[in-house]
Amino acid sequence: MVWCYFMLRDINWLSVARIRLEKAKEGLERAHGKDSSRVRLLQAGRYPERALYLILELLEGVAAYQRGQVDKSMKVLTSVQELFTQLQVLDESLCLVMIMGFRERDTKRALRMSNQDVSISPV
Secondary structure: OHHHHHHHOOHHHHHHHHHHHHHHHHHHHHHHOHHHHHHHHHOOOOOOOHHHHHHHHHHHHHHHHHOOOHHHHHHHHHHHHHHHHHHOOOHHHHHHHHOOOOOHHHHHHHHHHOOOOHHHOOO
16 A cells, blocks of 8 residues: 555655554564564564565655655665565575475575575475
8 A cells, every 4th residue: 555655656645654654563563573573483483574574664764765754764775675685595595495396486485484594494
């Protein structure tokens, strides 16, 4: 929904976008725990929802920029860049697991969930 508001390019929707982002963040915190502690505990230290948080933060950064909060936007977008880097799958790890017969999509997901640790990849 928030992305649709940005695509409308109507500044009047920005307050609605901010409210929806705050509600989404609150809901994720209730479900996953503070700093995703509950989800990490249930997932044995893995963090499969990292991409979801990346998208949420990206939209928050764009919303802050649109509201003229350039410093906040830069801070959030720097955090997004760090999350994006963590989600990148190394070619060596990808090849090593795919050689075992797993599909690329499953392999990438498993490597992201296991923080690139090939020895514990839950493919």
